[in-house]
Amino acid sequence: MSENKKTKEIVEKYMETITIPPIPGHAESTKTLVAKMIDHPAYNNPNYEWSANDFEWGKKLGEGAFGKVFLARDRRSRFVVAIKTLLKKKIVEKGAEKQVVREIEIQSHLKHPNILQLLAWFHDSHRIYLVLEYANKGQLYTRLKRFGRFDNHHAAKYVYQVADALEYCHQNHVIHRDIKPENLLLTITDDVKVADFGWSVHSPSMKRNTRCGTLDYLPPEMIDGKDYRHHVDNWCLGILCYEFLHGRAPFATKAVADTCRRIKMRDLHFDKHISDNAKNFINRLVVLKGEKRMSLKEVMKHPWIMEWVNPNKGKK
Incomplete structure (x- = not known):
């Protein structure tokens, strides 16, 4: 089985367990949105480089020790996510580099219907971005x-x-x-x-x-x-x-x-x-x-x- 096909099967299986929130003014069905998410170039290319420009940014959902959490939507798939932004400066000041790396490594490998899924992560010169499943309530x-x-x-x-x-x-x-x-x-x-x-x-x-x-x-x-x-x-x-x-x-x-x-x-x-x-x-x-x-x-x-x-x- 090709790596791309295997990846699609894993994502399809996981998508069955999570809730995709309704998007106001967007008429496409959940199945269509899932299909788009699976066909996103990030899932067909392990070297795909995410950036903040891949998303439409919405309201602030919360704030933590290292940064803020925002509602966002992937421009290509229209998939709604939460993005946790972590300021590198604050991470270094608090000596939390290992803690952040551990969080990313662990959460990216856990796949369970009652665990918030880390869908992707990327960084720029100032911030680390964690793209997370959005829990509406x-x-x-x-x-x-x-x-x-x-x-x-x-x-x-x-x-x-x-x-x-x-x-x-x-x-x-x-x-x-x-x-x-x-x-x-x-x-x-x-x-x-x-x-x-x-x-x-x-x-x-x-x-x-x-x-x-x-x-x-x-x-x-x-x-x-x-x-x-x-x-x-x-x-x-x-x-x-x-x-x-x-x-x-x-x-x-x-x-x-x-x-x-x-x-x-x-x-x-x-x-x-x-x-x-x-x-x-x-x-x-x-x-x-x-x-x-x-x-x-x-x-x-x-x-x-x-x-x-x-x-x-x-x-x-």
Whole structure:
């Protein structure tokens, strides 16, 4: 099989899993747009050099430590994307060169329906551009703050999808290390896309000792500076579920030292409205010893997940 044909088949298979947002004033069907994207010279020529001029630039979607994220559309295919721009000067100032390279390398190789796809990347004298799949509904964090907390159905659905994405990452020896609502995006069909692999790491031995991530979500082994494995993501998933159902992280305080102390003591308390199944689910993930935490395969079969993600159940 030729390399071009193989590439087209891979892209076609992947395109079946992602949502292409409607383009106002554009009458072409989704299939036509997909065909155009596949026939784009970038997919037939591994040496194709992207540039900012390949895109029509739209509104700013967000801002990060190294730059901004914009809505954009490929001029040739009319395919809508999000472009993350990173200022090289800021990257160098913060000594984050390795972090950015790692993000690009890891995210460009991950292909999963619940992971935000890095479609392409390029750079000029001042910036690095990451061309990303566009998730129409934005940050899950924004949705959570708007509603205060999620009901069991939405919480279980989102947790299940994140668990599925993390299981895929772990199978490919990738630890995300920064799972939190701000790093999860929502599509037009209300499905989760795990994003921001800036703190992720490819570690075939699955053993690390670098402290990173967000304090409220840090597991005890990271706080203590001990070696850790992929189980750190399982802890974060438990904290995520707790925040979905309560509207707040379980160990957060105003003082860093107090938050660290509560994490290491596992000072965990539940509100009265939390069901026994949900408590059991969280308790089996928020466990001090990493190897004792519930596996992601068990997560997806847990009674609380099965009760609320079951398609036969009424959905709100």
